[in-house]
Amino acid sequence: MHMQSSNTIIDTDSFRDHLGIITDDGKRKNIYPKKPKGKFYNARTIFSMVLLAFLFGMPLIKVDGHPFMMFNIVDRKFILFGQVFGTHDFFILALGFITFVVSIILFTAVFGRVFCGWACPQTVFLEMVFRKIEFFIEGDYVKQKNLNSAPWTGTKIFKKLSKWGIFFALSVLIANTFLAWIIGIDDLRKIITEPVYKHLGGFIAMILFSGAFYFVFAWFREYACIYVCPYGRLQGVLLDKKTTVIAYDYVRGEPRGKLKKGEERTNGDCIDCKECMAVCPTAIDIRNGTQLECVNCTACIDSCDNIMDKIGKPRGLIRFASEDSIKNKTKFKISARVIAYSAVLVILLTVLTILISSRKPMDVTILRAPGMIFQEQPDNKISNLYTMKLTNKTFHDVNITLKLENIEGELKVIGNDIKVPSGDVTETKFLVLLPKDKLTVMNTPLEIGVYRDGTKFETNKINFLGPAVQK
Numbered sequence: 001m002h003m004q005s006s007n008t009i010i011d012t013d014s015f016r017d018h019l020g021i022i023t024d025d026g027k028r029k030n031i032y033p034k035k036p037k038g039k040f041y042n043a044r045t046i047f048s049m050v051l052l053a054f055l056f057g058m059p060l061i062k063v064d065g066h067p068f069m070m071f072n073i074v075d076r077k078f079i080l081f082g083q084v085f086g087t088h089d090f091f092i093l094a095l096g097f098i099t100f101v102v103s104i105i106l107f108t109a110v111f112g113r114v115f116c117g118w119a120c121p122q123t124v125f126l127e128m129v130f131r132k133i134e135f136f137i138e139g140d141y142v143k144q145k146n147l148n149s150a151p152w153t154g155t156k157i158f159k160k161l162s163k164w165g166i167f168f169a170l171s172v173l174i175a176n177t178f179l180a181w182i183i184g185i186d187d188l189r190k191i192i193t194e195p196v197y198k199h200l201g202g203f204i205a206m207i208l209f210s211g212a213f214y215f216v217f218a219w220f221r222e223y224a225c226i227y228v229c230p231y232g233r234l235q236g237v238l239l240d241k242k243t244t245v246i247a248y249d250y251v252r253g254e255p256r257g258k259l260k261k262g263e264e265r266t267n268g269d270c271i272d273c274k275e276c277m278a279v280c281p282t283a284i285d286i287r288n289g290t291q292l293e294c295v296n297c298t299a300c301i302d303s304c305d306n307i308m309d310k311i312g313k314p315r316g317l318i319r320f321a322s323e324d325s326i327k328n329k330t331k332f333k334i335s336a337r338v339i340a341y342s343a344v345l346v347i348l349l350t351v352l353t354i355l356i357s358s359r360k361p362m363d364v365t366i367l368r369a370p371g372m373i374f375q376e377q378p379d380n381k382i383s384n385l386y387t388m389k390l391t392n393k394t395f396h397d398v399n400i401t402l403k404l405e406n407i408e409g410e411l412k413v414i415g416n417d418i419k420v421p422s423g424d425v426t427e428t429k430f431l432v433l434l435p436k437d438k439l440t441v442m443n444t445p446l447e448i449g450v451y452r453d454g455t456k457f458e459t460n461k462i463n464f465l466g467p468a469v470q471k
């Protein structure tokens with residue numbers, strides 16, 4: 001609570017008792033944000049176009065007939081920049097995920113919730129696609145409000161049906177793109193072009209995703225950020241007073257007060273025009289400070305800058321700033337927490353880079369069968385049994401052959417030929433038989449040549465166990 005003048009008390013904490021998106025009797029309040037205008041909105045529009053081009057374009061890119069990027073969580077097969085990763089790359093994938101989380105934490109600690117406003121798919125689609133279409137069909141916020149309360153005339157029916165139709169078509173497109181990222185564009189094409197019964201699961205997924213996207217972008221909207229998004233909920237622990245957020249400069253702005261014509265102004269720079277609230281897509285007043293609902297969309301910066309231009313005051317009453325920098329008028333400083341997060345991030349990135357760059361297209365591990373020593377065989381031969389684990393990280397199924405390279409003897413694969421499907425792990429057993437008179441030591445070094453489709457790609461060194469040699 002603070003005194004605004006000798007006889008007015010403003011309850012500055014009352015905003016904590018209610019949500020701007022809920023009515024006093026607990027119902028959802030329809031919000032009609034005013035169309036933002038300004039340099040940040042323009043910059044976000046351009047940035048979102050780049051992101052949308054990436055999102056819609058990437059599943060169409062193929063290298064050697066395979067997707068350039070794919071996240072098949074169902075089959076646990078991932079393609080990143082043309083490289084296949086599977087369950088065998090668990091460490092890389094887990095480390096990649098941890099690195100992603102740490103970088104988000106670091107980024108949030110320094111720049112606040114900037115991801116939400118600029119790169120989150122929910123905000124990009126809602127503010128840069130669906131809301132723009134709504135502005136185009138129904139007009140700005142006042143017209144939208146009037147249209148909603150108007151009776152169902154021909155014009156209203158036409159506008160609403162056009163909007164819902166376009167929203168649904170877009171939701172289907174987004175759902176298809178989403179599926180293309182998961183199963184690849186070729187499998188998606190099959191779901192679309194082949195009879196439904198052949199891909200019933202995929203078809204149901206497509207319908208469900210389309211419905212979910214339509215529900216989120218046509219109705220649920222800001223509820224997703226305020227009630228569902230876990231990242232939003234984490235802000236309380238990720239932000240501190242040194243974090244750069246979208247902030248109202250209360251030192252400069254207060255005491256706020258209406259601008260009166262001809263009157264000499266003794267108040268702060270905020271003229272209490274509430275333009276910053278009018279554009280807010282989550283219906284908050286940023287002048288109350290950083291709030292969980294703020295998705296850093298920058299709309300209030302643009303609208304306040306426009307007001308400052310009109311009243312001849314400097315821009316930036318609402319701007320990217322930290323609480324400390326506003327309170328103490330200090331510049332941005334790197335905190336100990338940021339240094340610690342950065343150090344962890346650098347270590348993770350280094351390990352991740354080493355793991356990815358040292359990754360081979362096939363992994364071969366040969367070990368002597370556990371619990372076995374050697375067996376005496378007919379014709380004065382000794383045999384050892386080995387197990388071999390093969391991981392195929394390529395796009396192709398491969399046939400593997402093995403050869404003894406450094407000694408005369410026999411190598412017999414137990415069972416069928418060794419064939420490893422793409423992205424799969426195969427285990428096989430083989431016997432090596434050596435003439436007893438060739439064994440001069442108990443542990444004879446062996447070199448096994450591993451051939452992929454007839455071409456040698458690795459020599460594996462193992463030991464052959466024989467009986468004690470009599471001198």
Ligand code: SF4
Nearest residue numbers: 270271273274276304
């Ligand atoms: S837009 Fe600027 S001047 Fe107007 S109420 Fe908001 S902070 Fe104050």
Ligand code: SF4
Nearest residue numbers: 280294295297298300
């Ligand atoms: S307070 Fe400003 S930045 Fe935050 S959501 Fe509202 S308009 Fe966007």
